[in-house]
Amino acid sequence: MALAIAPSFMSANLLHVEDEIRALEPIADFFHVDIIDWHYVKNMCLTPQFIRAMHSATTVPIDAHLYVDNVDDELVQLCLDSGAGIITMPADVIGRSVHRFAHRIHSAGALVGIFLNPSQPVETVLPYAEVIDHLLLMSVDPGFGGQDFIPATYDRIRTACNLRKNLGLNYRIVIDGNCNADRFHSLAEAGADALCLGRGLFDCDPDTRRAGELTAQAINAINAELNRR
Known part of the structure; x- marks a missing residue:
């Protein structure tokens, strides 16, 4: 699987959101909204209403990353109605209701995301x-x-890969937090x-358009190298 790019709009120029979207659409596999x-x-950062505005301007899938202490059916539905194609929820908040949320999200044709903080074992999601x-x-x-x-993230990625293989699953492993060009290769490896x-x-x-092009060039080179192996 090629390493995918998810520009995070927490760092975008919010005075020119549509321009940022247009600049990044050519290289984005999905957009990430905190x-x-x-x-x-x-x-505090962004809202489902922000996703609604983005969704009206792009067909690139949007990931709603919910750093929210009270995830409930109403919030999940609001994100879906706003156009989020992925709902990423905190494992430490939704564990007792994850199957209900997953059913709601999948029934809407969207993808279920779970996020783990560095202090949480990967096995939490078993x-x-x-x-x-x-x-x-x-x-x-x-x-x-x-x-x-x-740095322990690298071992956590390998653990998530092994878990996926052993269980015969196909979830996508996504990394969020200070990912820069110096780490792209190690993260992919x-x-x-x-x-x-x-x-x-x-x-x-x-x-921003040039920033996206430079990023895509770096990641495409890594993908090409890994595909040659």
């Missing part, structure tokens, strides 16, 4: 791994950009399938 409620972590489409591993503590990448890219993309060049 919804942060001030309770799960002490930060009881419901069969309903997951995206397994997102945080490579920093949740909620804030610019944190140091946690470890088994990552997709990278959520904030500053690791947007800081490549002041022009």
